[in-house]
Amino acid sequence: MSTLDKLRIDKWLWAARFYKTRSLAVDEILKTRVLVNGQACKPAREVKVGDKISIKQGNCEKEVIVNALSSVRGPAPVAQLLYEETPDSVMKREMEKERKRFASEPAESYTHGRPTKRDRRQLENWRNMF
Template sequence: MDKLRLDKWLWAARFYKTRSLASEEITKGRVLLNQQTTKPAREVSVGDRITLRKETPAMEVQVAALSGVRGPAPVARQLYQETEASSTARAQAAEQRRLAPEPALDFDAGRPTKKDRRQLQVLRGK
């Protein structure tokens, strides 16, 4: 097997749970093959670069092998290799998320109580 449909490969590599979800994402333009938008039926071969804009930093992988069947995750991981730039960008984004302050810490008192809501209503004139 030297070529395989893009949606089938994405499904076999466990990027998407179903082939229909994979083809939907391809159609929406969230999956690029060799930096170009494509159709789900486009054939993928070993060495092609696929960009997945599923998360905030896009994941870029290079096709290492082809498989038409969906196997266990360790086997699916052998179908592709993430590029160095992509893994570095994803690690930096994860570190920034980890170091970001908790949004809920901005609120000192939390949600308003029933008493607080009544006082707000009086201030607003209701």
């Protein structure tokens, strides 16, 4: 970690290992899935220590506070020192995880397309039994 005053948001997200490449970070920023201090930003936006960043990745939404700046991508343990997740964010993620455990989304387990003719016949036979 180097001692920088400001750093581009796309470079920081890449160095903090939120995204595998800077171009992926840029795409997510442009889709407004990354907010800095509650505001949409551009990839060239400079972040500094103390900024609050909201990151939405899939169904997961994290809110982190910048602890340090680094322009190089290091190992994961070092990258985790660059930020601190807020207690509210941790609590929301745990609640969402618990909710999914008890009431999973039916569409997530849906692996087939439309029922086949054979499936339809089996269903009709099963219905006729009762």
